Amino acid sequence: MxxxxxxxxxxxxxxxxxxxxxxxxxxxxxxxxxxxxxxxxxxxxxxxxxxxxxxxxxxxxxxxxxxxxxxxxxxxxxxxxxxxxxxxxxxxxxxxxxxxxxxxxxxxxxxxxxxxxxxxxxxxxxxxxxxxxxxxxxxxxxxxxxxxxxxxxxxxxxxxxxxxxxxxxxxxxxxxxxxxxxxxxxxxxxxxxxxxxxxxxxxxxxxxxxxxxxxxxxxxxxxxxxxxxxxxxxxxxxxxxxxxxxxxxxxxxxxxxxxxxxxxxxxxxxxxxxxxxxxxxxxxxxxxxxxxxxxxxxxxxxxxxxxxxxxxxxxxxxxxxxxxxxxxxxxxxxxxxxxxxxxxxxxxxxxxxxxxxxQCDYDPASGESYNFDSDFNVHAGPADTAFILENLSYKSPYSDKLLVEDLSLKISQGTNLLVVGNTGTGKTSLLRVLNRLWEAHSGFVHMTTCFGPRGTLFLPQKPYLTDGTLREQVIYPLKDIYPASGPVDDDRIIQFLELAGVSGLLKRTGGLDEKVEWNWYDVLSPGEMQRLCFARLFYLQPKYAVLDEATSALTEEAEAQLYRTCKRLGMTLVTLGHRSSLEKYHDVQLKLCGGGLWELTKLKGGTKSLVEEEEEEL
CATH class of the missing domain: 1.20.1560.10 (ABC transporter type 1, transmembrane domain)
Known part of the structure; x- marks a missing residue:
């Protein structure tokens, strides 16, 4: 940005x-x-x-x-x-x-x-x-x-x-x-x-x-x-x-x-x-x-x-x-x-x-302060609801024009949400408000889950790769290995790299813990970077995954494989995207129409089971 x-x-x-x-x-x-x-x-x-x-x-x-x-x-x-x-x-x-x-x-x-x-x-x-x-x-x-x-x-x-x-x-x-x-x-x-x-x-x-x-x-x-x-x-x-x-x-x-x-x-x-x-x-x-x-x-x-x-x-x-x-x-x-x-x-x-x-860290719904700095809560149990939006209106900090006005929405477990709309209607801005990077103009957003594993995790539009080993890329932003170090965790990381389609990185880097001298952004293609971020998502296994055009550099076949894996791991998805192929993985669609207007509709293909989706793909 x-x-x-x-x-x-x-x-x-x-x-x-x-x-x-x-x-x-x-x-x-x-x-x-x-x-x-x-x-x-x-x-x-x-x-x-x-x-x-x-x-x-x-x-x-x-x-x-x-x-x-x-x-x-x-x-x-x-x-x-x-x-x-x-x-x-x-x-x-x-x-x-x-x-x-x-x-x-x-x-x-x-x-x-x-x-x-x-x-x-x-x-x-x-x-x-x-x-x-x-x-x-x-x-x-x-x-x-x-x-x-x-x-x-x-x-x-x-x-x-x-x-x-x-x-x-x-x-x-x-x-x-x-x-x-x-x-x-x-x-x-x-x-x-x-x-x-x-x-x-x-x-x-x-x-x-x-x-x-x-x-x-x-x-x-x-x-x-x-x-x-x-x-x-x-x-x-x-x-x-x-x-x-x-x-x-x-x-x-x-x-x-x-x-x-x-x-x-x-x-x-x-x-x-x-x-x-x-x-x-x-x-x-x-x-x-x-x-x-x-x-x-x-x-x-x-x-x-x-x-x-x-x-x-x-x-x-x-x-x-x-x-x-x-x-x-x-x-x-x-x-x-x-x-x-x-x-x-x-x-x-x-x-x-x-x-x-x-910085606004006060949550009107709970009457408590929100700790933006709280570490990932790896012991938190599942929550039935991730976000509650009530009469939410928001705008860019650099403009007085409302992007969305009076949006009321509840994002619950098992109900996958697809957010669509033309460029500039406020899709990514909605995620910024949800993640408290921007303040709401009016109304409020209540995040009812923890942030991190077993809670909510955001995958931004631009992949972020830190400096460090391949293991550190996968477990990011955890400070320590989760859930345990040793061969068990190695097997999990390798499995998720294979599911994300980037297991070849093990050979290129020389192993999970080998230091690399090159810049990840220079070596990996945009698609490989997005796949590696999905391997990170699989490893952390949040209950709710918020994806901002996270498959834009991938084919529809690769996108289907990654989304099926997310569902198989029990994630509820909130996706921002333009492709019509995304509809089959979601239950509800929020369309941002511009000028503060929005539409909420139920998707027909979103209720298909994983078996039905795989049969349809075959």
């Missing part, structure tokens, strides 16, 4: 660094840090200890040159040897701590990605959110990219920022104290003012980058989706000889993407100029701050050696303090990326939460 756009009535806002960004970032942090005792919190605490220890070692390494100046000026050889040994030990400890720092950041990245992606998956696959998001709602572009790619990049960028951010308050406070002790109040005040000016400038320069980054990610997803579309439909496009037109359209998406990337690069140029300018200015600012007490005569009583040592120590303190501030300014480029990904993931989370709140 093609993706349909639908506006949600909200005004689209350009993402930027504002309160919405802060709110979305905090909601994501709650996912990454669910409690104070979580794995992420423990790793974060460990990282804090490591980085603080690392900063203490860095300070000792930083003041070593001042000791070297003093020792060399006094020509103290024994002190020089001791100082070299100390320097080697400190450097080794510092290198180890830096490596541990990076290692913990990488572990946090993997842990954060797992937690954030699993959280998105939990909402995405809850109920029918994935269907609504991809088919009925159009305000979220490329949800697959946001989950698989944007979440990964956000966690990667945050992990690179983590160690610098958590240690910054401590280092800035520590070196501000030393800077005040060395230069007086003018040193830290000048550096702080320098940081404020740099922050304001970078905030102004980052504003347009965030929205452009979001647009670039959207276009990246569109470009990737176009290639995926061609890969999935390669044979159909080849039959049309559509290489040139697809080439042109794919290049068009590429050009749009590249133009946005160029715009992003142009905007980032000014940010890079600002960041680099403040980096270099910071180096000169440190010398100006150091020069003030020297030229004012505070250190006139020191010898040249002592003055050199003091200048070296004060230079390290001031430069490192300035470097602490400039590192925060340098993070502005990373922060712009984090803001872009935060907006995309936060927006996705908000829309999924909105879908969950609005």
């Amino acid at each position: 093609p993706r349909l756009e639908k506006s949600n009535g909200r005004e689209t806002k350009r993402p930027k660094l504002d309160w919405t960004f802060v709110r979305r970032l905090c909601s994501i942090q709650k996912v990454l840090f669910p409690s104070w005792t979580s794995q992420s919190a423990l790793m974060f605490g460990t990282l804090l200890v490591v980085t603080l220890t690392e900063q203490l070692i860095i300070y000792q390494v930083g003041v070593l040159p001042s000791h070297f100046y003093s020792v060399l000026a006094d020509k103290d050889y024994s002190a020089f040897q001791s100082l070299v040994g100390t320097a080697m030990v400190l450097i080794l400890i510092n290198s180890t701590l830096k490596s541990i720092d990076q290692y913990i950041c990488n572990l946090m990245y993997v842990s954060w990605r797992r937690m954030l992606t699993e959280s998105l998956h939990a909402s995405y696959f809850q109920g029918r959110v994935y269907y609504t998001l991809n088919v009925l709602r159009g305000e979220i572009d490329n949800p697959d990219q946001r989950i698989s790619q944007d979440a990964e990049r956000l966690c990667k960028q945050m992990s690179t920022m983590a160690s610098r951010l958590i240690v910054s308050p401590f280092t800035l406070a520590y070196y501000s104290y030393h800077c005040f002790y060395s230069t007086g109040w003018i040193g830290p005040v000048s550096i702080f003012g320098y940081f404020v000016i740099g922050t304001i400038a970078n905030k102004i320069l980052m504003g347009p980058i965030v929205s452009t980054l979001c647009e670039q990610e959207k276009l990246e997803g569109d470009f990737r989706f176009k290639h995926m579309q061609i890969r999935v439909n390669a044979e159909s496009a080849a039959f049309y000889r559509a290489g040139k037109v697809e080439h042109m359209r794919t290049d068009r998406r590429l050009q749009t993407l590249l133009e946005t990337q160029k715009s992003l690069i142009n905007k980032e140029l000014w940010l890079y100029i600002g960041v680099n300018t403040f980096d270099y200015l910071g180096g000169y600012l440190s010398y100006i701050i150091i020069a003030i007490p020297i030229f004012t005569g505070i250190y006139d009583g020191l010898t040249p050696g002592e003055l050199s040592a003091l200048i070296s120590k004060n230079a390290f303190v001031c430069i490192y303090l300035i470097n602490g501030f400039t590192q925060l300014i340098d993070l502005s480029t990373t922060l712009s990326d984090v803001a872009g990904y935060t907006h995309r993931i936060g927006e996705l989370r908000e829309v999924m939460d909105d879908i969950l709140r609005k």
Whole structure:
């Protein structure tokens, strides 16, 4: 089904660094840090200890040159040897701590990605959110990219920022104290003012980058989706000889993407100029701050050696303090990326939460909530009725025109229903309403059976084949083998593959549990895919089977064999189809006439027994 756009009535806002960004970032942090005792919190605490220890070692390494100046000026050889040994030990400890720092950041990245992606998956696959998001709602572009790619990049960028951010308050406070002790109040005040000016400038320069980054990610997803579309439909496009037109359209998406990337690069140029300018200015600012007490005569009583040592120590303190501030300014480029990904993931989370709140899971007939996520109930007993429709009216979510109006119908066991009608009269839409993918306009639908084996099962018009082995294709969507694993279940699967006419797949795949390297859609013909779906239906053996043109790619002879098998297995059939040959397998016909009108008639041939049908076929 093609993706349909639908506006949600909200005004689209350009993402930027504002309160919405802060709110979305905090909601994501709650996912990454669910409690104070979580794995992420423990790793974060460990990282804090490591980085603080690392900063203490860095300070000792930083003041070593001042000791070297003093020792060399006094020509103290024994002190020089001791100082070299100390320097080697400190450097080794510092290198180890830096490596541990990076290692913990990488572990946090993997842990954060797992937690954030699993959280998105939990909402995405809850109920029918994935269907609504991809088919009925159009305000979220490329949800697959946001989950698989944007979440990964956000966690990667945050992990690179983590160690610098958590240690910054401590280092800035520590070196501000030393800077005040060395230069007086003018040193830290000048550096702080320098940081404020740099922050304001970078905030102004980052504003347009965030929205452009979001647009670039959207276009990246569109470009990737176009290639995926061609890969999935390669044979159909080849039959049309559509290489040139697809080439042109794919290049068009590429050009749009590249133009946005160029715009992003142009905007980032000014940010890079600002960041680099403040980096270099910071180096000169440190010398100006150091020069003030020297030229004012505070250190006139020191010898040249002592003055050199003091200048070296004060230079390290001031430069490192300035470097602490400039590192925060340098993070502005990373922060712009984090803001872009935060907006995309936060927006996705908000829309999924909105879908969950609005999806209609309340059944007026029973007065109870319907659990769309309920697993297949393999222990449920038979029910006399599958669906009860009372004064049901429904329409497409994208149109105000009713497809069917005031339909009252009871689908009971043993009464096979055939739904016919011209294209666009609402046949498949009826199944969407029955399966609660669409909401009814008025009236209600009550599903009285469970969903799955021994209940009701839908076979959609387009066969769906999952990734995995042949066994996994047959038992889908069960998570485990039913009713039991081992040779008994193998015999059942093989028997149903033979009944469906696709037993040859056993040889092609190498067995039920052999992994296949090819795509099922590329290898199987449309008829084979439909037959394999029937083997799945036979295996699950629901009491009610709802078939949406499930034999459209098969001959009437193959169709007859499959329908007789369904009846032999005790299934009551609800079929959507156009062929007149289907009438003999059904008892009642519902004809959708368009404009909301419908007709319900009894079929003459539907009451034939299986024996009579087989004799007629012979």
